[in-house]
Amino acid sequence: AQSVAQPEDQVNVAEGNPLTVKCTYSVSGNPYLFWYVQYPNRGLQFLLKYITGDNLVKGSYGFEAEFNKSQTSFHLKKPSALVSDSALYFCAVRLLSHNDYKLSFGAGTTVTVRA
Protein backbone atom coordinates (compact mmCIF):
# COMPACT_ATOMS: atom_id res chain seq x y z
CA ALA A 1 0.00 0.00 0.00
CA GLN A 2 1.12 3.55 -0.59
CA SER A 3 0.27 6.62 1.45
CA VAL A 4 1.19 10.25 1.77
CA ALA A 5 1.12 12.48 4.83
CA GLN A 6 1.14 16.26 4.95
CA PRO A 7 1.55 16.96 8.67
CA GLU A 8 0.51 20.62 8.53
CA ASP A 9 -3.01 21.67 7.60
CA GLN A 10 -1.92 25.29 7.30
CA VAL A 11 1.31 27.19 6.77
CA ASN A 12 1.47 30.95 7.26
CA VAL A 13 4.46 33.01 6.18
CA ALA A 14 5.27 36.65 5.47
CA GLU A 15 6.00 37.71 1.91
CA GLY A 16 9.71 37.47 1.18
CA ASN A 17 10.32 34.76 3.79
CA PRO A 18 11.17 31.15 2.95
CA LEU A 19 8.26 28.77 2.47
CA THR A 20 8.34 25.05 3.30
CA VAL A 21 5.48 22.60 2.90
CA LYS A 22 6.17 19.17 4.37
CA CYS A 23 5.39 15.78 2.87
CA THR A 24 6.28 12.24 3.94
CA TYR A 25 5.40 9.07 2.09
CA SER A 26 5.18 5.34 2.55
CA VAL A 27 5.56 2.94 -0.37
CA SER A 28 6.99 -0.53 -0.83
CA GLY A 29 9.29 0.25 -3.73
CA ASN A 30 10.67 3.21 -5.61
CA PRO A 31 8.21 6.09 -5.70
CA TYR A 32 7.41 8.74 -8.19
CA LEU A 33 6.64 11.90 -6.18
CA PHE A 34 4.68 14.94 -7.30
CA TRP A 35 3.62 18.33 -6.00
CA TYR A 36 0.46 20.04 -7.22
CA VAL A 37 -1.06 23.42 -6.43
CA GLN A 38 -4.75 24.28 -6.42
CA TYR A 39 -6.12 27.81 -6.64
CA PRO A 40 -9.74 28.55 -5.67
CA ASN A 41 -12.34 27.01 -7.98
CA ARG A 42 -9.67 25.48 -10.19
CA GLY A 43 -8.25 22.04 -10.80
CA LEU A 44 -4.84 20.89 -9.62
CA GLN A 45 -1.81 22.22 -11.46
CA PHE A 46 1.47 20.30 -11.65
CA LEU A 47 4.45 21.98 -9.95
CA LEU A 48 7.28 19.45 -9.99
CA LYS A 49 8.17 15.78 -9.75
CA TYR A 50 10.89 13.45 -8.55
CA ILE A 51 11.51 10.36 -10.62
CA THR A 52 15.19 9.52 -10.18
CA GLY A 53 18.58 11.19 -10.05
CA ASP A 54 19.36 14.48 -8.33
CA ASN A 55 17.56 14.73 -4.99
CA LEU A 56 16.84 18.43 -5.49
CA VAL A 57 14.29 19.06 -8.19
CA LYS A 58 13.22 22.44 -9.52
CA GLY A 59 9.76 23.23 -10.78
CA SER A 60 7.40 25.96 -11.80
CA TYR A 61 7.07 29.43 -10.20
CA GLY A 62 10.41 29.19 -8.35
CA PHE A 63 9.46 26.12 -6.32
CA GLU A 64 11.84 23.27 -5.57
CA ALA A 65 11.64 20.08 -3.57
CA GLU A 66 14.16 17.85 -1.89
CA PHE A 67 13.82 14.07 -1.98
CA ASN A 68 15.20 12.37 1.13
CA LYS A 69 15.04 8.60 0.85
CA SER A 70 16.21 7.86 4.40
CA GLN A 71 13.53 10.09 5.89
CA THR A 72 10.98 9.21 3.19
CA SER A 73 10.25 12.89 2.71
CA PHE A 74 9.68 15.22 -0.22
CA HIS A 75 9.34 18.73 1.18
CA LEU A 76 8.36 21.61 -1.08
CA LYS A 77 10.35 24.83 -0.73
CA LYS A 78 10.48 28.34 -2.06
CA PRO A 79 13.26 30.70 -0.97
CA SER A 80 11.12 33.86 -1.07
CA ALA A 81 7.34 33.52 -0.90
CA LEU A 82 4.91 35.77 -2.75
CA VAL A 83 1.33 36.70 -1.82
CA SER A 84 0.30 34.99 -5.06
CA ASP A 85 1.68 31.67 -3.70
CA SER A 86 -1.31 31.52 -1.35
CA ALA A 87 -3.11 28.33 -2.38
CA LEU A 88 -3.76 24.70 -1.46
CA TYR A 89 -0.80 22.38 -2.02
CA PHE A 90 -0.94 18.62 -2.49
CA CYS A 91 1.82 16.05 -2.36
CA ALA A 92 1.21 12.80 -4.28
CA VAL A 93 2.97 9.48 -4.75
CA ARG A 94 2.66 7.02 -7.59
CA LEU A 95 3.94 3.50 -7.56
CA LEU A 96 4.34 1.60 -10.79
CA SER A 97 2.53 -1.64 -10.24
CA HIS A 98 0.90 -4.15 -12.50
CA ASN A 99 -1.17 -2.28 -15.09
CA ASP A 100 -1.99 0.81 -13.10
CA TYR A 101 -0.44 4.08 -12.14
CA LYS A 102 -2.57 5.01 -9.17
CA LEU A 103 -1.81 8.33 -7.58
CA SER A 104 -2.23 8.71 -3.81
CA PHE A 105 -2.67 12.25 -2.48
CA GLY A 106 -2.00 13.83 0.86
CA ALA A 107 -4.79 15.77 2.58
CA GLY A 108 -3.39 19.09 1.42
CA THR A 109 -1.74 22.09 3.08
CA THR A 110 -3.23 25.56 2.85
CA VAL A 111 -0.52 28.17 2.40
CA THR A 112 -1.22 31.78 3.29
CA VAL A 113 1.40 34.40 2.46
CA ARG A 114 0.71 37.75 4.12
CA ALA A 115 1.88 41.02 2.63
Place this chain on the structure above:
Amino acid sequence: NAGVTQTPKFQVLKTGQSMTLQCAQDMNHEYMSWYRQDPGMGLRLIHYSVGAGITDQGEVPNGYNVSRSTTEDFPLRLLSAAPSQTSVYFCASSPYREGNQPQHFGDGTRLSIL
Protein backbone atom coordinates in the same frame (compact mmCIF):
# COMPACT_ATOMS: atom_id res chain seq x y z
CA ASN B 1 -5.39 22.93 -26.84
CA ALA B 2 -8.24 22.63 -24.32
CA GLY B 3 -6.66 19.92 -22.11
CA VAL B 4 -9.21 18.28 -19.81
CA THR B 5 -12.75 19.65 -20.01
CA GLN B 6 -15.41 18.88 -17.41
CA THR B 7 -19.12 19.64 -17.64
CA PRO B 8 -21.17 20.85 -15.90
CA LYS B 9 -19.22 23.13 -13.53
CA PHE B 10 -22.01 23.15 -10.93
CA GLN B 11 -24.98 20.88 -10.32
CA VAL B 12 -27.64 20.49 -7.63
CA LEU B 13 -29.52 17.20 -7.42
CA LYS B 14 -32.20 15.74 -5.22
CA THR B 15 -31.59 12.49 -3.39
CA GLY B 16 -32.31 9.54 -5.67
CA GLN B 17 -31.76 11.37 -8.94
CA SER B 18 -29.18 10.16 -11.43
CA MET B 19 -26.81 12.15 -13.57
CA THR B 20 -23.66 11.92 -15.67
CA LEU B 21 -20.58 14.06 -15.18
CA GLN B 22 -18.78 14.54 -18.46
CA CYS B 23 -15.02 14.51 -19.00
CA ALA B 24 -13.16 14.92 -22.27
CA GLN B 25 -9.48 15.31 -23.08
CA ASP B 26 -7.81 16.21 -26.37
CA MET B 27 -4.25 15.06 -25.58
CA ASN B 28 -4.66 11.44 -26.71
CA HIS B 29 -3.93 10.25 -23.17
CA GLU B 30 -4.62 6.60 -22.45
CA TYR B 31 -4.96 6.96 -18.68
CA MET B 32 -8.00 8.78 -17.27
CA SER B 33 -9.32 8.91 -13.76
CA TRP B 34 -12.02 10.40 -11.54
CA TYR B 35 -11.40 11.78 -8.06
CA ARG B 36 -13.57 13.35 -5.43
CA GLN B 37 -12.24 16.10 -3.19
CA ASP B 38 -13.61 16.54 0.30
CA PRO B 39 -12.27 18.95 2.96
CA GLY B 40 -9.34 17.52 4.90
CA MET B 41 -9.27 14.31 2.87
CA GLY B 42 -7.29 15.23 -0.21
CA LEU B 43 -8.34 13.57 -3.44
CA ARG B 44 -9.70 10.05 -3.43
CA LEU B 45 -9.72 7.88 -6.55
CA ILE B 46 -13.18 6.72 -7.66
CA HIS B 47 -12.56 4.90 -10.95
CA TYR B 48 -9.84 4.88 -13.57
CA SER B 49 -9.18 3.64 -17.09
CA VAL B 50 -5.97 2.70 -18.89
CA GLY B 51 -7.54 2.78 -22.34
CA ALA B 52 -10.75 2.49 -24.34
CA GLY B 53 -12.83 -0.43 -23.14
CA ILE B 54 -10.86 -0.86 -19.89
CA THR B 55 -11.99 0.48 -16.52
CA ASP B 56 -11.28 -0.41 -12.91
CA GLN B 57 -12.29 0.62 -9.42
CA GLY B 58 -10.38 2.98 -7.24
CA GLU B 59 -10.58 3.68 -3.54
CA VAL B 60 -14.23 4.82 -3.31
CA PRO B 61 -16.21 3.31 -6.23
CA ASN B 62 -19.56 2.59 -4.57
CA GLY B 63 -22.47 4.50 -6.09
CA TYR B 64 -20.58 5.40 -9.26
CA ASN B 65 -20.26 3.83 -12.71
CA VAL B 66 -17.90 4.62 -15.55
CA SER B 67 -17.36 3.57 -19.15
CA ARG B 68 -14.66 4.31 -21.70
CA SER B 69 -15.89 3.86 -25.25
CA THR B 70 -13.36 6.29 -26.76
CA THR B 71 -9.90 7.53 -25.82
CA GLU B 72 -11.22 11.08 -25.42
CA ASP B 73 -14.23 10.62 -23.12
CA PHE B 74 -14.61 9.20 -19.62
CA PRO B 75 -18.06 9.95 -18.15
CA LEU B 76 -18.90 9.33 -14.49
CA ARG B 77 -22.45 8.26 -13.65
CA LEU B 78 -24.18 8.64 -10.32
CA LEU B 79 -26.85 5.96 -10.25
CA SER B 80 -28.97 7.19 -7.33
CA ALA B 81 -27.57 10.34 -5.74
CA ALA B 82 -27.08 10.46 -1.98
CA PRO B 83 -26.14 13.42 0.26
CA SER B 84 -22.80 11.69 0.99
CA GLN B 85 -21.89 12.23 -2.66
CA THR B 86 -21.90 16.00 -2.23
CA SER B 87 -18.34 16.84 -3.25
CA VAL B 88 -16.11 18.38 -5.89
CA TYR B 89 -15.29 15.92 -8.66
CA PHE B 90 -12.14 16.08 -10.73
CA CYS B 91 -11.23 14.25 -13.90
CA ALA B 92 -7.58 13.78 -14.81
CA SER B 93 -5.58 12.26 -17.65
CA SER B 94 -1.99 11.29 -18.37
CA PRO B 95 0.02 9.23 -20.84
CA TYR B 96 -0.15 5.59 -19.79
CA ARG B 97 3.05 4.24 -21.19
CA GLU B 98 5.03 7.11 -19.65
CA GLY B 99 4.35 6.46 -16.00
CA ASN B 100 6.51 9.32 -14.77
CA GLN B 101 4.33 11.98 -16.38
CA PRO B 102 2.04 14.14 -14.23
CA GLN B 103 -1.71 14.02 -14.49
CA HIS B 104 -3.61 16.88 -16.10
CA PHE B 105 -6.73 17.96 -14.22
CA GLY B 106 -9.97 19.55 -15.28
CA ASP B 107 -11.44 22.44 -13.29
CA GLY B 108 -13.93 20.24 -11.50
CA THR B 109 -17.66 19.75 -11.09
CA ARG B 110 -19.17 21.02 -7.85
CA LEU B 111 -22.05 18.73 -6.96
CA SER B 112 -24.60 19.23 -4.19
CA ILE B 113 -27.12 16.54 -3.27
CA LEU B 114 -30.13 17.75 -1.31
